[in-house]
Amino acid sequence: MNRLLQVEGLVKTFGTTQAVKGIGFNIKEGRCTALLGPNGAGKTTTIRMLTGLLKPTEGKIEFQGLRPGEDQRSLLGYLPQSPAFHNWMSGMEYAVYAGKLCGLSAGEAKSRAKELLGRVGLADAANRKIGGYSGGMKQRLGLAQALIHRPRLLVMDEPVSALDPIGRREVLGILKELKEETTVLFSTHVLHDAEELCDDVVIIQSGQVALQGSLSQIQSDHRRPVIELKLEDKESSMEWARSFVERHQTDDAWRMIIEDAHLEDRTLRLTVLDMEKARQALTEELAKQRVGFVRLEAGYSSLEDLFMKVVGA
Template identity: 65%
Template sequence: MELLQVKNLSKSFGTTRAVEGISFTVHEGRCVALLGPNGAGKTTTIRMLAGLLKQTGGHIQFQGAGTELERKSLLGYLPQSPTFYGWMTGLEYVSFIGKLSGLGASDAKKRAIELVERVGIGDAAKRRIRGYSGGMKQRLGLAQALVNRPKLLIMDEPVSALDPIGRREVLKLLEELKRETTVLFSTHVLHDAEELCDDVVIIRRGEIALQGSLSDVRNRHRRSLIELQLEEDERSLSWLRDFADKVSAGAGLVNGHALFKQVEHHQRGAMKVIVDDIDKAREWLLSELAKERVKVNRLEVGHSSLEDLFMKVVAE
């Protein structure tokens, strides 16, 4: 079932077009990553979904939530940099949010006790928030986002600001939460998206660059490649430069067959080149390297990773 439909959504701030006509769907039970570099429009998109920012154009439709009130009860939202009242304790804060979302005082307190335990800050719940670490604050942020038992949990960069330990802890918690509820989160870190999500929506400069299930995107864009690492003597470096120039000029042909399609990466003695027929390309390359007396440290065949694809999409 489609829980959320976004159609042609856009947002301008004066002359800055932060989001330019993006469309995507979130299905119930899925975990979706909104992935993109800094300034891509992730926060702007998420704030529109959370109802905190009015779009300039397009539609946002939540299944079974026509009114503002229904939307609020459906959604849980964790902002990019949550702010808290430092003088409150964690427990008081979650209970306060519970009351704001319509719970009676004793229900709010019960729910708060349950949630601080759930996110792993039970021991610190009676301490003032101003003494919390970044990871604890992020978990408190999650607790407040879960107060209303949301069907859709929306989070803006939930782990980006954390140190490696905090990051690991929050990722583990998200791993559990995504089994219970539909999740949409933004990140600029591909690895976080790969670790958690089923679907990706990659945005760049306010537009969708690529979207689909993670496995589809991976398979669709998988390319064979050869990685070379040469000794950095003049002869080897110059051979590699010539080879890279030939491939880039569309002359990666061997006996009329386009063996070498594209240079993916080239820096000094290191190169990644996308090939058509991996066996033929390797055979030709090995004999050529021997003939030209190029000193090879490493030759590896493999496939392009999602990282390669992401870097390419983002750099375009």
């Protein structure tokens, strides 16, 4: 698959803060890539360097097919984290204005604006003032603006993070359609949004890439058998669970079958090395110690478990 964008050893230092510490990744043509990481990980800084708004301290950003002297902005459409709109303009006026800024003729800008406002579901609201738009509508207008010059890569910084549930649905729905037509890179701190939209993921933490690859590959590479045990609301059961978390790594028999134990509220979550042995040993232990529980479930770790582990949350 063609690489549309290649990033190598990207570094950005602000005074004494190193916000981005040598990030490298590729964006493949036709794919949707999520830049995923907690707040402060360096997502916005990375994206601003890709869009040319911020000069990298070090590193290489290469767009495929860029002619010498041509600006990368002609290839990419950008929706910033908090886009600023002129509230007194109508959606149509704003989209036309954005088109002209990108070098479209007045006629082209107008027909393209009309087409895109329809595409993002704003045809009926096109002549209303932006000041009266909902958050979801503003974000959809931002999408129309970003796409006005038919970019090869659509870059969005936290496109749904600030929206209410309805706005999120509206925008996610449109993004699902757009990603079928355009190469997309978006950042998010919400794992669920990445899972819902992306093919590839670059997980960043403290300015560095912690993990990257296709979502399906990462999922299958890191899938571990897990047992979840929901305990009865009784002090003796909780006492047993707390002591189990303490001793599972010091007790030789348990260490051979359980990799990790974690207690959250009344649920004990065990990442196991051998599901059959673990299930048997655990049922015996529960009976012997008279531990009351309401549910025991065997399954697999989720991407969320992996994300939590990788970002150290």
